[in-house]
Amino acid sequence: MEKIKFLILIVLYKLSPEQSDTLKSLSQCKLAKDYARILIRDNSPKAYDTEQRRTMEEMLDGFAFEYRHNRRNEYLSTLYNQTIQELQENEYLILLDHDSQFDLNFLEETKKSISAHPEIDLFLPLIYCDNQLVSPSRMVLFKGKYLNSEPTGVCAAHHAMAINSGMVISGRYLRSSFPGYDERFHFYCTDCDFMWKYARQRTTYCVIPYRIQHSLEFYGFNEPYEKKVRRFREMRNAFLIAMRDRSLFAYWLCHLYMDVYSVKFALQHHDRRFLFVR
Template identity: 45%
Template sequence: MKSFLVTVVLYNKRPQEASTIMCLSQLSAAMKDNMKVVVWNNSPQDFASSQKAELFALLDGIELGYKHNDGKNLPLSAIYNSTIKEYLDTDFLVIMDDDSIFDESMFEKALDAIEKNPEIDLFLPIVYNGNDIVSPAYMNMFKGHYFKEVNPGVMTTKHVTAINSGMIISSKYLKNSFEGYDERIKFYFTDNDFMSRYDSSHDKLFVLDYKMKHTLDFYKKGESFEKKKRRFRDLRRSFLILMKRQGWLAYTLTQLYLFVYSVKFSIIQRDIRYIFVY
């Protein structure tokens, strides 16, 4: 049986508040035997000893690595690069956000697909946010949209992107060919960064016959302008870095698109200050 390393980043959540941790805790003993988990705690404060004990109890039977990032909210790109360099000694890396919902059949279907498609290095569940399929999705330069329907099986990588959570990536590819995440892209668009790099060397990925539930919250309700501004600035800068790699035309068109988007967002938020966030 192929082995998995699952990486999870927590921020200001106790272990039992993270649906991903709870789902991992419910896997069978046989599945846990072929799995490792590394939990990165990006929270300002480390877990209390009781919370650490809770985490290890929930993931009993899984080889567990835990790291508090000294109160720093480290970029996802840096965390993923460190995971690959420091912890990846399994056959596949599985990236999970803390709020995904899945069960053992996702891994079972992944194992079956991996056995039948050994030449493919990326396997994706079909991810739903409510009734919308959010991954995989279409993206051509700055323009993207969700697919209304996705068929399981082999899919071309051309103009296809995906969200981080649920990605199952071959360690062989990550160790031998992948040049690493661009750490200037900190949080938003780390998944697009990976997909653009994967597309440059692969023409196929595999979509699992599995539906995973996930929540997309670009902005949390009740956030102050300052917090929203930081998120918006990170998204904007990361998007431009990504598009600049595609050439001056993509970069210029993305700047125009982001200006229009900032005007629209300012109207939605009823706050003109978003137009001037750079």
């Protein structure tokens, strides 16, 4: 088997290098410099200044990396599609948000899993938010459910769901089979879009025996209403778009579910305004 190589994509927004848990984690993974290159896409209004660039270079010393700034805050789906075009077929794309915590063992365990199952095109670590396993999970249509126990080894892709951060996807699949991310989905539902398409084309994925700590901003209670409602509206509309593509029945069933979910969300956040989000 030829040498395993990674392209690590990190998407940042309004964060200095030292504020990103992901960059801090990679700064402790210098031994991976021989088989991993890094692409940083910064969607912030302002690019890093000279001092911030110097800090980033010190943190990633030894890695081949590229920093690209785009003030337009391009959609995740667009960034992912652009990155796929730069990916080599013999590389594996690792998607990371700004706030994932891991060490070198994540990359080493990923290499071991790929070596053990070179025929598989998707590898997923165990993602935890606090003490809850949030990825991989299970989803039927638009209704998701956390798993009761950690999956291991090779698993069925049917009804499987995962969050973007931590996904490891073969360039072979992305360049030759994957139809691309649907750019009607801006930020939310991009992971669902990928997993739905993957399950239609592949039957299995492999679990990487490694835990990553990650925060789920969507469920945060400390953010202002404006941020919460923007995320909630995008999540709601993304699922309605996806279900409309499935069938009229799935679309109206999703409509009903989202109305019920609005009530639940309003109660959780003690804010009746969520009842009227459309």
